[in-house]
Amino acid sequence: MKANVANLRPVVLCGGAGTRLWPASRDAMPKQFSDLFGERTTFQMALQRAAELGRPLVMTNSEHRYLAARQMAEVGIEGDILLEPVRRDSGPAVVAACLAIEQEDPEALALVLPADHVVRDEDAFLNAVTRGLPAAGAGRLVLFGVKPAAAETSYGYIEPGARIARGMWAVSSFKEKPCEADAERYVRRGMFWNSGNFLFRVDALIEEYRRFEPMAAVEAAVRERVRSGVAAVLGPSYENAVARSLDHAVMERTERAAVAELSCGWSDVGSWDALWGLGLRDEKGNVTKGEVALVDTGDCYVASCGPLVSVVGQRDLVVVCTEDAVLVADRRAPAAVKDLVGLLRDRGQQQADVCADAQRPWGSYRVTDRGDGFQVKRITVLPGGRLSLQRHRHRAEHWVVVSGEATVTVGDLVRTVRPSEHVHVPRGAVHRLENFGDGPLTLIEVQTGSYLGEDDIERLEDIYERA
Numbered sequence: 001m002k003a004n005v006a007n008l009r010p011v012v013l014c015g016g017a018g019t020r021l022w023p024a025s026r027d028a029m030p031k032q033f034s035d036l037f038g039e040r041t042t043f044q045m046a047l048q049r050a051a052e053l054g055r056p057l058v059m060t061n062s063e064h065r066y067l068a069a070r071q072m073a074e075v076g077i078e079g080d081i082l083l084e085p086v087r088r089d090s091g092p093a094v095v096a097a098c099l100a101i102e103q104e105d106p107e108a109l110a111l112v113l114p115a116d117h118v119v120r121d122e123d124a125f126l127n128a129v130t131r132g133l134p135a136a137g138a139g140r141l142v143l144f145g146v147k148p149a150a151a152e153t154s155y156g157y158i159e160p161g162a163r164i165a166r167g168m169w170a171v172s173s174f175k176e177k178p179c180e181a182d183a184e185r186y187v188r189r190g191m192f193w194n195s196g197n198f199l200f201r202v203d204a205l206i207e208e209y210r211r212f213e214p215m216a217a218v219e220a221a222v223r224e225r226v227r228s229g230v231a232a233v234l235g236p237s238y239e240n241a242v243a244r245s246l247d248h249a250v251m252e253r254t255e256r257a258a259v260a261e262l263s264c265g266w267s268d269v270g271s272w273d274a275l276w277g278l279g280l281r282d283e284k285g286n287v288t289k290g291e292v293a294l295v296d297t298g299d300c301y302v303a304s305c306g307p308l309v310s311v312v313g314q315r316d317l318v319v320v321c322t323e324d325a326v327l328v329a330d331r332r333a334p335a336a337v338k339d340l341v342g343l344l345r346d347r348g349q350q351q352a353d354v355c356a357d358a359q360r361p362w363g364s365y366r367v368t369d370r371g372d373g374f375q376v377k378r379i380t381v382l383p384g385g386r387l388s389l390q391r392h393r394h395r396a397e398h399w400v401v402v403s404g405e406a407t408v409t410v411g412d413l414v415r416t417v418r419p420s421e422h423v424h425v426p427r428g429a430v431h432r433l434e435n436f437g438d439g440p441l442t443l444i445e446v447q448t449g450s451y452l453g454e455d456d457i458e459r460l461e462d463i464y465e466r467a
Helices: 040-053 062-074 089-105 121-137 182-186 202-212 216-224 236-240 247-253 271-279 336-348
Strands: 008-013 058-061 079-086 108-112 140-145 157-165 168-175 192-199 226-228 231-233 257-261 286-288 290-297 301-304 311-312 317-321 327-332 357-360 362-371 374-381 389-391 394-401 405-409 411-418 422-425 431-434 441-449 460-462
Touching: 008 040, 008 089, 008 327, 040 062, 040 108, 058 062, 058 089, 058 226, 062 079, 062 231, 079 089, 089 108, 089 202, 089 216, 089 247, 108 121, 108 202, 121 140, 121 157, 121 168, 121 192, 121 257, 140 202, 140 247, 157 182, 157 257, 168 247, 192 202, 192 247, 192 257, 202 247, 216 236, 271 301, 271 317, 271 336, 286 290, 290 301, 301 311, 327 336, 357 460, 374 431, 394 405, 405 422, 411 422
Parallel strands: 008 058, 008 108, 058 079, 079 231, 140 257, 286 301, 290 311, 301 317
Antiparallel strands: 108 192, 140 192, 157 168, 157 192, 168 257, 226 231, 317 327, 357 362, 362 374, 374 441, 389 431, 389 460, 394 422, 394 441, 405 411, 405 431
């Protein structure tokens, strides 16, 4: 279904970390960018949903600008990227997007879409948006409510009031993430889950936000925004914005909210249990991914990115094995995974937030071995990727190309390095690695020296504008 709304701008929010899906989702590679469902990430699914309605504006943080741009290019969707220099929750992010859109079109409508949700019936979703357009055009702040399948405590609840139109009501009350007893009561009262999708005129949202929350820091940050590489970055004043969700900042307090019923197979994929519920289960209720062997096991989610994972005689478990971490947890206790991530952070475990595959604007690398005075990396450079022109004070490097074709600069020498060929980079030498080919470049890097930290990089020139 293709909607025709000339002044509608979809805003795709992708600033969260998704810690309840650790270790597959981490701060460096949150769930919206992770391969949880197959060929497309949930961010790419949201982009395609958005592109049916208008040119997407992607709100993300500075660390993920090139990852977002790369995934947009993979699905062939053009849009704009606006970056938060620091995270300030969904309230400031949404109002910043609305302020930026208002400068282009004061009468525009914004459709806010979380990047980490799943919608099974895209046409039903677009129909719900179309149904909400008249109310939004009249100045209502439209939420999309889902009939509860259970008394969930991780969602906000919306109580419908007076009927506005078919499948549309004024909001009588808005309750954010209740206790279990209240959640059960809300379900009995016929309240909706808040799906986290919103539709409103940008001027209406700005007006209501200004009524309830300080706006000066966000307004200044939008005025100060500058172009940086593939995106625009909000100015430094954004650090002074009050961190608050849009639900707490506006939706719980406004009298202008309306709710449209949404029945489209929606899930916020907020836990391993939710991912299990979305997966293709076998005859014993198991969802598996990767190399897995199960005996006398039922209703489990078991996934491996590498080694064979075997589970015997278990029920209702999550077992997830990545390159650098293993999780074994009760599938029905999602909050415990978030608590675990907090514990890992308190202990200083880098696995809490950092993935084995370190993402960079030009591609990625993985440390495969390390010891006293040496470190080995497998490096992948994407087509068109260029590492910075740089040098190191404390280490030398030796590169061996595995596949693809590398253009290597060492001092004044520029040469092409093909598979099985190698090149040495002495300590202190100015060097660069580039991939001008049509496919990925893979190489092995052996580092030797007294210090091998990532901060031993002096960048002399960088197309990605890193310091």
